[in-house]
Structures are given as C-alpha cells and as structure tokens.
Amino acid sequence: MNQFQQALLMLVTTPVVPAAIGGLIWGILGGATPGISASITMALLLPFTYTLEPMPAIVMLATCYIGAEYGGSIPAILIRTPGTNASAAVILDGYEMNRQGRAGEALGISLWSGVVGGLFGLTMLIMLTEPLSRLALLFKPTTYFGLGILGLSVIASLSSKSLLKGLAAATLGMMVATIGTDPVSGVSRFTFGSPDLLEGIAPLFIMVGLYAVTELMTRTGVVTTIAKPFASIRVRLPRFSMMKKIARSQAVGCAIGTVEGLMPGAGGTVASFIAYNEAKRWSKHPEKFGHGSEEGVAAPETANNTVASTALIPLLSFGIPGSNSAAVLLGGLLIHGLLPGPRLFEQNTDVVTGLYVGSFVADISQVLVGSLILPVCVWLVNRPKPYRTGFIFALILSGVYTVHMSMFDIGIVLTAGTLGYFMKYFGLPFLPAVLGVVLGGLVESNYRRSLVLSGGDPRIFLEDPIAILFLGLAVLILVGSLFNEWRVAAKARKAGVA
Amino acid sequence: MRKDLVASMGLLVIAAVYYAATLTIQQSTLEDEIGPTGLPIVLAALLAIIAVVIGARAFMTAPAVPVSDSDKDPEAPWPRAVGILLIGWLYLPVASIVGYPLALVTMLVAVALYEGMKPSVRMFVVAIGGAAFFWLLFEVVLGVRQPEGILF
Numbered sequence: 122m123n124q125f126q127q128a129l130l131m132l133v134t135t136p137v138v139p140a141a142i143g144g145l146i147w148g149i150l151g152g153a154t155p156g157i158s159a160s161i162t163m164a165l166l167l168p169f170t171y172t173l174e175p176m177p178a179i180v181m182l183a184t185c186y187i188g189a190e191y192g193g194s195i196p197a198i199l200i201r202t203p204g205t206n207a208s209a210a211v212i213l214d215g216y217e218m219n220r221q222g223r224a225g226e227a228l229g230i231s232l233w234s235g236v237v238g239g240l241f242g243l244t245m246l247i248m249l250t251e252p253l254s255r256l257a258l259l260f261k262p263t264t265y266f267g268l269g270i271l272g273l274s275v276i277a278s279l280s281s282k283s284l285l286k287g288l289a290a291a292t293l294g295m296m297v298a299t300i301g302t303d304p305v306s307g308v309s310r311f312t313f314g315s316p317d318l319l320e321g322i323a324p325l326f327i328m329v330g331l332y333a334v335t336e337l338m339t340r341t342g343v344v345t346t347i348a349k350p351f352a353s354i355r356v357r358l359p360r361f362s363m364m365k366k367i368a369r370s371q372a373v374g375c376a377i378g379t380v381e382g383l384m385p386g387a388g389g390t391v392a393s394f395i396a397y398n399e400a401k402r403w404s405k406h407p408e409k410f411g412h413g414s415e416e417g418v419a420a421p422e423t424a425n426n427t428v429a430s431t432a433l434i435p436l437l438s439f440g441i442p443g444s445n446s447a448a449v450l451l452g453g454l455l456i457h458g459l460l461p462g463p464r465l466f467e468q469n470t471d472v473v474t475g476l477y478v479g480s481f482v483a484d485i486s487q488v489l490v491g492s493l494i495l496p497v498c499v500w501l502v503n504r505p506k507p508y509r510t511g512f513i514f515a516l517i518l519s520g521v522y523t524v525h526m527s528m529f530d531i532g533i534v535l536t537a538g539t540l541g542y543f544m545k546y547f548g549l550p551f552l553p554a555v556l557g558v559v560l561g562g563l564v565e566s567n568y569r570r571s572l573v574l575s576g577g578d579p580r581i582f583l584e585d586p587i588a589i590l591f592l593g594l595a596v597l598i599l600v601g602s603l604f605n606e607w608r609v610a611a612k613a614r615k616a617g618v619a
Numbered sequence: 620m621r622k623d624l625v626a627s628m629g630l631l632v633i634a635a636v637y638y639a640a641t642l643t644i645q646q647s648t649l650e651d652e653i654g655p656t657g658l659p660i661v662l663a664a665l666l667a668i669i670a671v672v673i674g675a676r677a678f679m680t681a682p683a684v685p686v687s688d689s690d691k692d693p694e695a696p697w698p699r700a701v702g703i704l705l706i707g708w709l710y711l712p713v714a715s716i717v718g719y720p721l722a723l724v725t726m727l728v729a730v731a732l733y734e735g736m737k738p739s740v741r742m743f744v745v746a747i748g749g750a751a752f753f754w755l756l757f758e759v760v761l762g763v764r765q766p767e768g769i770l771f
Contacts, residue, residue: 172763285673289630292666296637299662303655306647310655311640334707338700342734343693507734508745510703511727515753518710518726519719523763528711535707542700547626565658569651577652610680 128478136177141479144181145490148188153498154509155202159189159389160445164332167325167452168520175457176472180479182453183433186446187239187483190389190425191491194231195498198224199354207389207425210397214410214417221413225357230415231422232491233359234371238423239484241375242382242430247477253438257462262567262574263582267591269564272441273556274595278602281550290549294557295564297322304566317529324452324558326521326530330537331551332445333517337510338542354499356492363415370400370416371423378427383435384443389428393421430480437461448555455559627674630666638663706730718768723750
C-alpha cells in the first residue's frame with residue numbers, strides 16, 4: 122500500500138480528523154486571545170496531549186500551530202492588538218480595512234491566505250523533509266554531537282541581538298537538562314534527595330513555565346486599551362476577482378514563508394513583515410499599502426501560515442526546531458518517545474502520515490471552522506483582562522497537574538516562569554534555553570558515547586567528516602555573529618562621537 | 620547597561636551555586652572517562668566566562684542614550700509580577716486543604732482582584748462558573764483526577 126492510500130485510509134480509520142479539527146479550534150481560540158502567542162497556545166495544549174496516542178497528539182499540536190496563525194489576525198484586525206507576534210504585520214492594513222467598514226472582508230482574505238499559505242507550506246514540508254532526513258542515516262554519535270552543538274550555536278546567535286545572552290540562555294537550558302539520573306553511570310545529579318527529580322525535568326514543564334507563566338507575570342496589571350469592542354461580525358470570503366487580485370502578494374508570502382521557515386530563529390514574525398514589504402515592492406498599487414490594501418493583509422497572512430508548515434522541515438529532518446512553536450512541537454514528540462530524523466519516517470510512519478493528513482485537513486477546513494467559531498473569538502476578545510488572566514492561569518495549573526498528578530510539577534512550572542521573567546527582563550532569549558533543555562541530553566550522551574568508542578581519544582571527532590562540517594559551521598556562525606555584533610557596536614560608537 | 624551588569628552578577632551566582640552543587644555529585648564505579656560531573660563543570664565554567672564577558676562589556680560601554688519605549692509592549696514591574704506568581708504558589712496549599720474546585724474559585728477571585736477588578740457578585744459568579752467548567756472538563760470529560768483536599 123503506498124503512502125497516498127495509507128493517508129486516505131487514515132482519514133476514516135483513525136482519529137486524525139477530530140484531532141486536526143480539535144487542534145485547529147484550540148489554536149484559533151488561543152491565537153485570538155490577545156497576549157497568547159502561537160507557542161503559548163501550543164504549550165497550554167501540551168499537557169492535554171500527554172494522555173493521547175502519539176499520532177493524534179502530534180496532529181493536535183501541529184494543527185494548533187496552524188489555527189493560532191489565523192486566530193492571531195482576528196484581534197489584529199478587530200481591535201488593533203495582534204493575537205500573536207506573527208500577526209502584527211496584519212494590523213497595518215487589516216485594521217485600516219476594519220476602520221473602513223471592511224472587517225469581514227479583511228478576515229475573509231486572512232482566512233483564504235491562510236489556506237493558500239498552509240497548503241503551499243505543507244507541499245514543501247512533504248517534498249523536502251524525507252529526503253533531508255535520509256542524510257541523518259549517515260550520522261554517528263560524533264555527528265549527533267556536532268549537530269547538537271551546531272543547533273545550539275545557530276539558535277543562540279540568531280534568537281537575540283546579543284550572542285552572549287543567547288549562549289547564556291543555552292547554557293542555562295543545558296544546566297537544567299543535567300538534573301536527574303546520569304544516563305551513563307546512573308548517578309543522580311542535582312536531585313537533592315528528591316525522588317521527583319530522579320527522572321529529570323521534562324522539557325514540557327520548562328516550556329509551559331517559560332512561555333505561559335512568564336507571559337502572565339509580564340502582563341499582570343498592564344492595562345490594554347481595546348480600540349472598539351465588537352458586537353458581531355461575519356467573515357466575507359474573497360470572490361474570484363479578489364482572489365486574482367491578491368494572488369501575486371500570496372505568491373510573495375509563500376516564497377518568503379518557505380525561506381524563513383527553513384531558517385532557524387526567523388519564524389513567522391520576521392516572515393510576515395518581510396512578506397509585507399516585498400509584496401508592497403512587487404505590487405501594482407504600492408501606494409495603497411497602509412491604507413487598507415487587501416494585498417497588505419494577504420502577504421503577511423500567507424507568509425506566517427507557510428511558516429507554520431515549513432518550520433517543521435528542520436525539526437522533523439534533524440530535530441532542530443527553528444522557532445518557539447516548533448520547539449513546543451518537539452516537546453510533544455519527545456513526550457511520546459518519538460525522535461525526529463530518518464527513524465521517525467521508518468518506524469513511525471503513522472505519525473508522519475498523520476501529521477501530513479492532519480495538516481491538510483486543518484488547512485482545508487480552516488475556512489469553515491474559522492468562519493463558524495468567529496463569534497466565540499469575538500466574545501473572547503471582548504472579555505475583561507482579569508477574567509482572561511485567571512482562566513489561563515487555571516488552565517496552566519490544571520493542565521500541568523494532569524501529566525503526573527503531581528503538585529511538584531506545578532512548582533517546577535512556576536519556578537520556570539520565575540526564571541523566564543528574569544530572563545525576559547535581562548534580555549535573555551527563551552528559544553536557546555528550551556533547545557538547551559531538549560538537546561542537552563543528546564549532546565552529552567553522544568559526546569560521552571563517542572569517547573567510550575574511541576577509548577577516550579578525542580581525535581574520533583576529526584575522523585567524522587560530517588561532524589567536522591557541523592562543528593566548523595558552528596564555529597563560523599559564532600565568530601561571524603561576534604564580528605557582526607562588534608561591527609554594530611563600533612558603528613553606534615562612531616555615530617555617538619559624531 | 621546597568622541591567623547587563625546585574626544580569627552578569629546573577630549569572631555568576633548561578634554558575635557558582637551550580638558548581639558547588641556539582642561537587643556534591645557522588646562518584647560511581649560505572650563512570651566513563653568524562654564522568655557525571657564532566658559536563659556540569661564545563662557548563663559552570665562556560666556560564667561564568669559568559670557572565671564575566673557580559674559584565675566587562677557593560678562596564679566598558681558608555682551608558683546608552685535612553686530610547687523611547689513607545690514601540691515596546693508595556694510590561695509589569697517585578698513586584699507586581701511576583702504577586703501573580705504568589706497566587707500560583709498559594710494555590711498549592713489551598714488545593715491540598717480545600718480541594719480543586721474551591722481552590723480554583725479562590726484563585727480566580729484572587730487574580731481578578733489582583734488585576735484591579737472591583738469585588739462584585741458578577742465576579743464571584745464568573746469564578747464559580749469557571750471553576751465548575753474546569754472541574755467538568757478535567758474530572759468528567761477527560762476523566763483526569765485533580766488535587767483532593769483534606770476537607771473536601
């Protein structure tokens with residue numbers, strides 16, 4: 122039976138459709154709630170997926186990502202407050218269309234662009250992931266060590282303006298990863314006699330703490346001014362003539378979304394702003410941008426929905442998440458004992474096929490589901506912030522408890538939230554820390570395994586050309602990043618003197 | 620730059636505490652060449668070096684010209700942020716005493732008050748309704764037990 126037949130069979134014999142729709146609804150609702158980004162929406166869903174089978178769990182998380190990207194544009198268009206960071210670019214023209222009495226039209230264009238971007242991104246995902254993952258068949262422990270170091274270096278240098286702060290965050294994450302039983306000798310490390318820490322700290326709790334609890338702490342007491350509460354609104358999907366009109370900007374969004382999705386650290390936010398600028402440059406009517414241009418809504422929406430799929434390419438191929446949301450999905454994979462790479466495609470074909478089928482179902486059904494639950498989203502957008510904060514907190518506390526039915530886990534999440542608050546305050550990025558927690562074990566165990574194989578001779582790393590390539594690239598990236606930082610600082614000093 | 624100096628000191632403290640904890644790790648007869656303390660020592664040293672460089676850079680750089688915060692999202696000052704966290708920590712003993720539904724009502728009311736809402740009947744109704752919703756979702760629909768209290 123080929124993969125296409127397997128996919129068709131999956132639609133009727135497995136819970137892929139309800140999982141995809143469930144994840145999509147959760148994502149749209151989370152994305153539509155101001156202050157809840159796509160990664161937070163996914164992190165809040167993570168504890169619920171713990172009790173599910175691997176395939177529906179991963180499908181729910183992936184489709185939640187898709188839903189959150191559309192959901193984020195709802196408050197962006199209606200109340201000039203982006204639901205997610207990636208939807209900030211939609212405000213420029215989406216809110217302007219709303220002011221002109223065309224909010225339904227803007228939401229329709231946003232939905233349609235989400236479908237186009239999502240399907241294009243999914244095609245790229247299917248075409249590129251498996252061939253890339255085959256490369257990983259050549260990997261040895263030395264290669265995995267090199268890959269881990271490369272992943273950490275790339276994310277540390279790209280996710281913050283300061284390489285040092287990125288590296289500090291990655292180191293903190295790796296420190297957390299060392300808590301628990303040592304994988305080689307079985308000795309307990311940093312457990313302080315607590316049996317709860319013997320198995321280590323699950324990345325899931327760090328993610329919920331860093332992304333969700335930190336956000337609650339940062340936003341508490343902050344008054345957000347809502348432009349104008351909405352009573353009701355209906356989505357107006359674009360007609361054929363409008364589809365033709367926005368096709369060029371959607372093509373720009375697809376191209377930018379593919380490139381940015383593949384690049385670690387870039388993510389949907391960068392993609393949507395670049396797509397907006399490029400669509401303006403390529404448009405026949407650039408003067409309309411910023412004044413309620415339909416193309417100005419279509420380009421960023423297409424781009425961030427393309428990223429929702431293409432960001433999974435480096436994740437599924439090599440286990441390197443390029444964005445916060447992809448890192449949460451990696452957490453979901455690890456919870457179920459699934460390791461990204463070629464073995465995932467060989468041993469867990471149901472999960473991979475389910476992910477593709479689920480994403481396809483979510484992309485297609487986005488128009489219907491998005492239109493139907495819009496009143497709920499509008500209701501959510503209009504809720505007073507104190508209630509929203511309380512309900513999100515309740516969801517975190519209840520959801521985390523369900524994982525091991527342990528109050529200790531809630532304590533870990535609150536502690537991670539505190540750490541996250543101070544990291545945010547001092548400008549330390551989260552993604553390298555999360556990656557440090559996730560990759561810490563992989564880096565350490567493969568380094569030690571390599572040395573065991575060579576009888577303690579470190580020259581084993583020089584005998585593996587792919588490891589040399591990865592480690593060389595890591596050094597180049599770190600040096601390049603340091604040089605770039607130094608150049609920017611020197612320029613700023615010069616400007617200050619002048 | 621003052622922030623970076625404080626961050627540098629904070630990171631140095633973390634590195635020192637982590638290193639001190641590393642020294643308490645027991646030896647094992649199954650140890651390989653690196654041992655269970657190998658990576659932790661490297662990490663402690665790495666974090667200390669990064670902290671020193673961040674601090675030195677902050678010390679040597681001239682104070683930055685204050686930039687307008689108009690484009691930056693407003694953030695809560697740390698004492699306020701600690702308050703919401705305390706509500707979360709208090710949930711743990713409260714839930715152990717009065718059980719999940721009542722602890723949730725208390726938490727929802729506390730958060731609403733802390734966020735500046737004036738006490739009202741509506742607030743309590745929303746909190747009770749919210750707690751009932753979560754209880755139904757977790758205990759009945761998902762079948763997942765939530766904390767049981769000594770009293771209820």
